[in-house]
Amino acid sequence: MKPFHMATLAALMAAAAAAATAAGAVTFDATNTASSTAGGQRFDREVGVDYAKQVLADASSFIWDAFEQPGDGGDRKPVDAVTLTVEDIDGVAFTSGDAIHLSARYVGGYSSSSGDVRTEVTGVLYHEATHVWQWGLQDYAAHSWVYEGIADFVRLRAGYVAAGWVQPGQGNSWEDSYSVTARFFDYCDSVKPGFVADLNAKLKDGYNVDYFVQITGKTVQQLWQDYKAKYGN
Incomplete structure (x- = not known):
């Protein structure tokens, strides 16, 4: 590999490492398994998995601050990855361990008279992400x-x-x-x-x-x- 390419690769790796550090070395992922449904299509259209992943990262940082859990020395739960799955299920959302499940039916049925659906989903994800990070769920x-x-x-x-x-x-x-x-x-x-x-x-x-x-x-x-x-x- 040419030196220029090596330098470029090194820079990219450094940038990725810096991003991981900024996020507390936690990865965030989102998947929509209900894209064939009306609610799943609305999620893709008005929210999107890329936005949802960013919300999970932002919410986690916000929660760490709220819980006074800095990256070094903070009494934070040992979670390496937080995932979101949009599914064709009833209810609003639930969290199991480090996995958040969002109802596509809820997204699809959310009334515009109650507000913007993207803002509502953001709020739901802040709530559910708290369950990932809070202590004592036993x-x-x-x-x-x-x-x-x-x-x-x-x-x-x-x-x-x-x-x-x-x-x-x-x-x-x-x-x-x-x-x-x-x-x-x-x-x-x-x-x-x-x-x-x-x-x-x-x-x-x-x-x-x-x-x-x-x-x-x-x-x-x-x-x-x-x-x-x-x-x-």
């Missing part, structure tokens, strides 16, 4: 609200609030999950900056209601009462 079945609340907290902080979310102060319990819990966690994070990062770190050992006291000095009941009072509820 306790998900017993305390799903806390994990879904953290995932929606990340989506909230990233600026992708979905149509139909509750407003701050709404909800009957901190365990209502999703946007109710996300709004409450956002309040807790204002009381104790880094609350969600601290909570996620503690969840590595499973959920314990005493974590609220350990992090903020207040019980979850006290925090909820203060939260409701702040918004006149």
